[in-house]
Amino acid sequence: MPANLRAAHPSVVALDAHFGDAILGHELVAGDEHVVFIAPDRSFEILQWLREDPDQNYNYLSDVTAVDYGGGRPIQVVYQLFSIPYRRHLRLKAELPLDGLEIESIVPIWQSANWLEREVWDMFGVTFRNHPDPRRILMPEGYQEGHPLRKDFPLRGRFSRAEQTRRALSQDPEDYYVPSEMGAGRTPQLVPWQEFAGGRAPMSTQTDPSVEEPRKS
Amino acid sequence: MSKRTLELEISRTPEMGPDFRPARGMMAPTDLPEPTLDSENMLINIGPQHPATHGVLRLLLELDGETVVRCVPHIGYLHSSFEKLGEYRDWNQVVPLTDRMDYLAPLIYNCAYAMAVEKMMGIEVTERCRVVRVICMELDRIFSHLLWLGTWAIDVGAFTPFLYAFQEREKVYTLHEAYTGARITTSATRIGGMMADIPVGWDTGVREFANGVVKTLDEIEFLLSTNGIHLGRTQNVGIISAEDALNYGFSGPNLRASGVPYDVRKDRPYYDYESYDFDIPIGEHGDCYDRYMVRIEEMRQSARILHQALDRLPEGPINVADPRVSLPSKTDLMNDMESMIHHFKLVMEGIKAPAGESYMAVEGSKGELGMYVVSDGGSKPVRWRIRPPSFVNLSVIPKLVEGGLLADVIMVNASLDIVLGEIDR
Numbered sequence: 001m002p003a004n005l006r007a008a009h010p011s012v013v014a015l016d017a018h019f020g021d022a023i024l025g026h027e028l029v030a031g032d033e034h035v036v037f038i039a040p041d042r043s044f045e046i047l048q049w050l051r052e053d054p055d056q057n058y059n060y061l062s063d064v065t066a067v068d069y070g071g072g073r074p075i076q077v078v079y080q081l082f083s084i085p086y087r088r089h090l091r092l093k094a095e096l097p098l099d100g101l102e103i104e105s106i107v108p109i110w111q112s113a114n115w116l117e118r119e120v121w122d123m124f125g126v127t128f129r130n131h132p133d134p135r136r137i138l139m140p141e142g143y144q145e146g147h148p149l150r151k152d153f154p155l156r157g158r159f160s161r162a163e164q165t166r167r168a169l170s171q172d173p174e175d176y177y178v179p180s181e182m183g184a185g186r187t188p189q190l191v192p193w194q195e196f197a198g199g200r201a202p203m204s205t206q207t208d209p210s211v212e213e214p215r216k217s
Numbered sequence: 218m219s220k221r222t223l224e225l226e227i228s229r230t231p232e233m234g235p236d237f238r239p240a241r242g243m244m245a246p247t248d249l250p251e252p253t254l255d256s257e258n259m260l261i262n263i264g265p266q267h268p269a270t271h272g273v274l275r276l277l278l279e280l281d282g283e284t285v286v287r288c289v290p291h292i293g294y295l296h297s298s299f300e301k302l303g304e305y306r307d308w309n310q311v312v313p314l315t316d317r318m319d320y321l322a323p324l325i326y327n328c329a330y331a332m333a334v335e336k337m338m339g340i341e342v343t344e345r346c347r348v349v350r351v352i353c354m355e356l357d358r359i360f361s362h363l364l365w366l367g368t369w370a371i372d373v374g375a376f377t378p379f380l381y382a383f384q385e386r387e388k389v390y391t392l393h394e395a396y397t398g399a400r401i402t403t404s405a406t407r408i409g410g411m412m413a414d415i416p417v418g419w420d421t422g423v424r425e426f427a428n429g430v431v432k433t434l435d436e437i438e439f440l441l442s443t444n445g446i447h448l449g450r451t452q453n454v455g456i457i458s459a460e461d462a463l464n465y466g467f468s469g470p471n472l473r474a475s476g477v478p479y480d481v482r483k484d485r486p487y488y489d490y491e492s493y494d495f496d497i498p499i500g501e502h503g504d505c506y507d508r509y510m511v512r513i514e515e516m517r518q519s520a521r522i523l524h525q526a527l528d529r530l531p532e533g534p535i536n537v538a539d540p541r542v543s544l545p546s547k548t549d550l551m552n553d554m555e556s557m558i559h560h561f562k563l564v565m566e567g568i569k570a571p572a573g574e575s576y577m578a579v580e581g582s583k584g585e586l587g588m589y590v591v592s593d594g595g596s597k598p599v600r601w602r603i604r605p606p607s608f609v610n611l612s613v614i615p616k617l618v619e620g621g622l623l624a625d626v627i628m629v630n631a632s633l634d635i636v637l638g639e640i641d642r
Binding site: 030063113 | 479585599
């Protein structure tokens with residue numbers, strides 16, 4: 001990548017100077033949009049610096065999403081940042097291999113990432129470490145078919161319509177109206193979503209963080 | 218009981234004063250220890266089918282008396298996986314999906330999607346198309362805010378403003394129908410232009426609407442803005458500070474009500490918005506009343522933009538003359554073979570967008586509406602992502618309602634102006 005392309009965006013230059021090895025690449029797309037590829041294991045540190053450094057001041061997180069190109073290629077987690085004082089837009093991407101879909105949650109930096117990261121987990125299966133509320137958001141809690149926006153997920157779902165209907169009918173609607181759902185958000189350690197499927201979720205007051213299993217992706 | 222017995226019983230009461238009224242004294246003995254009663258918070262469920270949740274939103278509330286201790290929103294009841302569906306359609310076929318997300322402002326979504334794809338492909342639309350799209354977007358901003366205003370008034374207990382607002386909305390429905398043939402699912406844009414040029418006399422209709430809506434707003438404001446019940450229900454309810462609003466990702470009128478003057482039309486201008494003369498209304502307190510006032514004022518500003526756009530509406534073609542995206546004219550199609558082949562390939566295979574990606578943010582009626590499109594060179598998107606403004610706005614609701622009263626939950630929810638079609642997508 002020629003250096004003059006990077007020089008067009010002051011934050012790209014600053015990121016290069018500040019983080020060096022953790023900046024894996026840079027792209028200029030659609031005329032004026034700068035994309036910076038960052039190392040996933042240092043994403044939290046980089047994003048925090050972008051938010052807090054007075055010369056960057058990216059105080060508004062527009063979006064967190066992911067892109068799956070299919071064919072076994074890594075899934076990209078995409079951060080759209082905007083700095084209102086400097087009127088600058090920057091896109092960061094972290095590429096995660098399919099066998100290591102895990103990245104640090106940025107909810108401590110921007111609260112707006114809370115639901116956005118939950119959606120990425122729900123749709124792509126990317127685990128966000130230390131997320132305060134790691135549940136599914138759009139799909140039902142007991143959804144067992146995987147992560148719908150992945151390229152290996154067929155458009156009509158994994159099972160036949162007959163099987164999908166049978167599963168939907170066999171679900172107990174009472175599962176969705178039990179007080180244990182309120183357990184979500186009370187303590188940092190939450191009931192993993194899989195446990196809701198069998199209606200075995202413990203009451204929130206009895207949740208013992210030590211017996212919780214780590215979430216399967 | 219006879220009168221005589223009653224008198225006897227009264228006269229026997231030791232605390233009786235001289236005027237035959239009970240003497241003042243302790244109502245309950247105070248030397249007894251307070252019993253340790255176990256208290257339990259009450260759980261209530263609002264929605265998903267409830268008129269005050271403005272769609273299929275479900276809120277689980279934990280109440281201590283009437284105070285909300287915790288609020289857990291549940292969404293996804295309207296999930297239609299539009300983003301996944303979009304990956305199986307070609308670029309133009311995605312347009313009908315966009316207006317089904319925010320059915321309260323369909324033209325803004327149509328335009329935002331087309332703008333993102335055009336930016337990715339490097340297409341500059343014609344001057345007339347730019348102005349027509351500005352008219353469409355401002356028209357639908359008023360359209361969406363009017364529905365919000367009507368339902369807001371219903372939530373506060375006033376029915377008349379609802380009727381006034383919907384009378385005006387009906388005019389926008391008619392304008393939609395005159396232009397696109399549909400009242401809600403407009404699907405008005407195509408990559409590189411619009412589905413058709415505006416019909417004769419449509420611009421006059423928009424001008425009449427822009428004049429009329431301002432008068433209706435005056436009438437509604439007369440009913441609401443200084444109404445005691447309205448003030449009591451909305452002022453100092455659901456307050457959020459400017460820093461928190463930014464940190465929690467508020468955008469649009471909700472963010473501006475907290476005092477942050479961030480408007481995509483001013484901060485990342487598109488379609489010559491910097492050359493239109495309009496103001497960005499901002500609030501100071503970040504409560505429900507400020508959000509109400511900001512939206513009312515925004516409608517007036519949109520009416521101003523409408524007049525300016527109609528004044529500058531240039532003549533000329535509405536669709537760009539780019540063979541990658543535009544169909545050849547019917548005359549060419551019938552007369553030469555190359556145009557026939559070109560037409561056939563565009564219709565059968567769809568537009569082919571070169572590999573690339575683009576994030577286009579526009580100021581939607583609910584906030585910053587981002588369209589993120591990724592192409593690998595084929596005729597279908599690899600990824601089509603909507604940055605949903607109401608989704609992020611709604612995620613703040615636990616912070617706004619916790620510690621407040623149950624009745625305020627309804628007002629806070631109404632003040633956020635959510636549309637579930639876009640939250641669940």
